[in-house]
Amino acid sequence: MTNFTDINNTFESYQKIINFYHEHKDKNFDNISIELQNWFAANMCAALGAILDLFTEQLNFISFNKIAKTIEQVLQKNDFLTYYGKKKEIDSNNTTIKFQKLTPEDGKYFNSYVINELINRSELPKMSIAVKEKIVEAIYEIFVNAQIHSETKNIYTCGQFFPKKNKIEFTIADTGIGFKNKINKKFNRSLNATDAIKWAVEDKHTTKDVSGGIGLALLKEFIILNKGKIQIISNDGFYEFGHEGESIKLFSAEFPGTIVNLEFCTNDNDSYLLKSEIDNNDIF
Amino acid sequence: MENTEININIVNTIGDVYAVEAEDGQKVFDLIKKVFDEKRNVVLNFINVEIMTSAFLNTAIGQLYKDFSEDFIRDNLKVENISNSGKIILKRVVDTAKMFYNDPNTFERLQKSIDDILNE
Numbered sequence: 001m002t003n004f005t006d007i008n009n010t011f012e013s014y015q016k017i018i019n020f021y022h023e024h025k026d027k028n029f030d031n032i033s034i035e036l037q038n039w040f041a042a043n044m045c046a047a048l049g050a051i052l053d054l055f056t057e058q059l060n061f062i063s064f065n066k067i068a069k070t071i072e073q074v075l076q077k078n079d080f081l082t083y084y085g086k087k088k089e090i091d092s093n094n095t096t097i098k099f100q101k102l103t104p105e106d107g108k109y110f111n112s113y114v115i116n117e118l119i120n121r122s123e124l125p126k127m128s129i130a131v132k133e134k135i136v137e138a139i140y141e142i143f144v145n146a147q148i149h150s151e152t153k154n155i156y157t158c159g160q161f162f163p164k165k166n167k168i169e170f171t172i173a174d175t176g177i178g179f180k181n182k183i184n185k186k187f188n189r190s191l192n193a194t195d196a197i198k199w200a201v202e203d204k205h206t207t208k209d210v211s212g213g214i215g216l217a218l219l220k221e222f223i224i225l226n227k228g229k230i231q232i233i234s235n236d237g238f239y240e241f242g243h244e245g246e247s248i249k250l251f252s253a254e255f256p257g258t259i260v261n262l263e264f265c266t267n268d269n270d271s272y273l274l275k276s277e278i279d280n281n282d283i284f
Numbered sequence: 285m286e287n288t289e290i291n292i293n294i295v296n297t298i299g300d301v302y303a304v305e306a307e308d309g310q311k312v313f314d315l316i317k318k319v320f321d322e323k324r325n326v327v328l329n330f331i332n333v334e335i336m337t338s339a340f341l342n343t344a345i346g347q348l349y350k351d352f353s354e355d356f357i358r359d360n361l362k363v364e365n366i367s368n369s370g371k372i373i374l375k376r377v378v379d380t381a382k383m384f385y386n387d388p389n390t391f392e393r394l395q396k397s398i399d400d401i402l403n404e
Contacts, residue, residue: 107305114302133369136335140304144339148306187391189398199401204380205394211346211384214338214376278371283378284358 001065003035007044009169009261011240014047014233015251021051022253028058035066036075042160045080045099046171047233047259049156052084053101054175054256078158094121097159097170104147104155114139117159131268134222135168141215142172142260149207150176150258166267175257178235182207193237194248201232201241219262225270229263289325292316294333294344301334309343316344320352320360331365341374346381354382 002020007013024032032055052062062084067075075081076089078096097117102109118136127135146155152174159170180196183189186207191199199205201220206213220241223230229242236254240247242263292315295301298308312328319326328345330336348357366374384390 107307108300111300111302111304130369133335137337137369137373140302140335140337141339144304144306144337148339183398187395187398189395189402191398191401195401199398202397204383205397206384208342210342211349211377211381212338212342214342214373214380218338218373218376273368274372277368278375280363280366280371283363283371283375284354284361 001033001035003037004040004048005037007036007040009041009044009231009263011238011249011251013041013044014231014238014255014259017044017047017051018236018251018253018255021054021256024055024060025256027055027060030060031063032060033063033065036064036071037066037068040071040075041169042074042078042080042096043158043169043171043261045075045078046156046158046173047255049080049083049099049101049158050154050173050175050257050259053154053156074160078160080158095161095163097161097168099158100156102155102157104150104152106155107143107147110143110155110157113157127266128269128271130270130272131226131264131266134226134272135170135264138219138222138262138264139170139172141219142262145215146172146174146176146258146260149182150174150178151182152176152257161266166265168264168266169261170264171259171261173257173259178254178258179232180235180237192250193235193254194239194250195237197232197234197237197239198248201239222272225272226268227265229261231261232258233261234258287324289327290319291327291329292319293329293331295331301332303330303333303340303344304335304337306339306343309340309345312344313347316348316361317351320348320356325360325362327362327364329364330367330370333365333367333370336367336370336373338373338377341377342381345374346377346384349378349381349385 077091080099082088156173180193201216203217204213227243232239236251238249
């Protein structure tokens with residue numbers, strides 16, 4: 001039985017999820033049971049869901065044996081536990097953003113998901129149109145990155161609103177090749193995982209044969225203005241960037257893919273426009 | 285009389301008000317290229333587009349700088365009804381594309397930026 005206690009969006013919590021993966025990754029036709037206690041940040045369902053899927057692919061049976069009542073309610077409301085045989089619950093507080101599993105080809109489903117879970121929700125914390133648009137744009141940039149680069153079978157997303165803290169957490173996870181392998185394969189180099197992430201978030205750095213490398217740079221610029229945070233966990237690399245600076249660490253083992261966790265402030269009144277508008281004739 | 289100025293409606297081309305996926309950008313690029321190959325002008329209409337990503341704009345427009353000169357694109361491509369926030373991304377996409385395709389050693393330059401990190 002694996003016991004997850006106090007899972008937040010911290011380096012230590014990601015390490016626990018990575019340890020859990022390595023503990024069971026070679027199992028086939030086995031039972032894997034999980035206990036969730038004290039706290040389990042709802043958006044972390046994306047990361048846990050990605051790993052559990054790798055286990056179920058090897059025909060292991062997943063069971064949630066003991067779950068603290070408060071955690072169970074949230075994970076039933078956001079649909080995560082319905083993937084593992086528990087009943088669905090209606091979210092009367094309207095603070096969950098549903099757990100969703102998609103293939104990279106499911107872009108149109110992702111659109112409906114974003115519309116239903118973010119854009120068209122009247123009960124969301126009050127947000128200016130500009131900041132809402134920037135948040136949705138940022139989420140799409142990350143989703144599209146996973147689509148194009150990760151070589152994953154599935155993409156897992158989940159989020160949570162914190163109305164009192166005026167925050168949204170949103171996580172996108174995949175079980176693809178990770179930043180490091182993608183970059184090293186393309187350029188025949190041997191960057192470690194953290195250096196690979198650092199390289200990828202710089203403006204105009206791309207592994208594609210066409211121009212690009214802007215998405216993550218744009219996101220970083222928005223994060224600074226919004227006083228939000230981005231965490232990227234890819235292979236054994238941990239990268240965190242916020243308005244207060246960046247933090248880089250290595251895990252003791254690899255996550256089998258990439259997790260991007262985004263935190264945004266909803267009470268942000270920036271207009272996100274340039275001081276002088278760009279003339280249509282000056283674009284090209 | 286044949287039109288020399290061809291209107292391309294983004295929403296109609298991709299079938300969505302969310303111009304986000306690179307693949308959808310490719311559909312727009314293919315149309316623009318067809319028109320440019322015929323030496324005609326394009327008016328790209330962003331009316332009703334709600335969200336844009338750099339990934340979409342890279343394939344839809346950035347790629348044009350691989351096949352056509354900056355002067356040709358400036359003279360033959362117009363955008364209409366694009367949101368201010370979309371315009372900010374588009375400008376970044378265009379500036380990046382010019383740099384990317386003007387430099388015959390882009391691959392080596394990017395490789396060097398990796399070596400700089402390795403040698404830090």
